[in-house]
Amino acid sequence: xxxxxxxSSRNAFHLGVHAGVLLERLGLFGKKIFYVLPKVWKxxxxxxxxxxxxxxxxxxxxxxxxxxxxxxxxxxxxxxxxAAERLNNDKK
Numbered sequence: 145x146x147x148x149x150x151x152s153s154r155n156a157f158h159l160g161v162h163a164g165v166l167l168e169r170l171g172l173f174g175k176k177i178f179y180v181l182p183k184v185w186k187x188x189x190x191x192x193x194x195x196x197x198x199x200x201x202x203x204x205x206x207x208x209x210x211x212x213x214x215x216x217x218x219x220x221x222x223x224x225x226x227a228a229e230r231l232n233n234d235k236k
Contacts, residue, residue, distance in 0.1 A: 185225040
């Protein structure tokens with residue numbers, strides 16, 4: 145899960161509510177949530193921690209994935225980041 149930014153207290157409240165529900169539901173199945181800052185996964189996957197949303201879409205398309213939204217592209221990139229992190233941790 146990408147750690148959120150807080151544009152307003154209202155957004156922070158709603159994000160907190162949704163994150164709480166997600167954490168509770170995943171906890172029922174013994175799943176863990178990992179937080180990662182956007183700069184961290186963007187640097188690891190795209191090579192640039194300050195990559196724009198359009199850069200992420202371009203990266204996804206270069207991987208042969210047709211995406212409809214920035215959110216889809218970011219989800220794919222974060223999945224790639226998580227998979228690489230898991231492989232690296234398994235080697236330790």
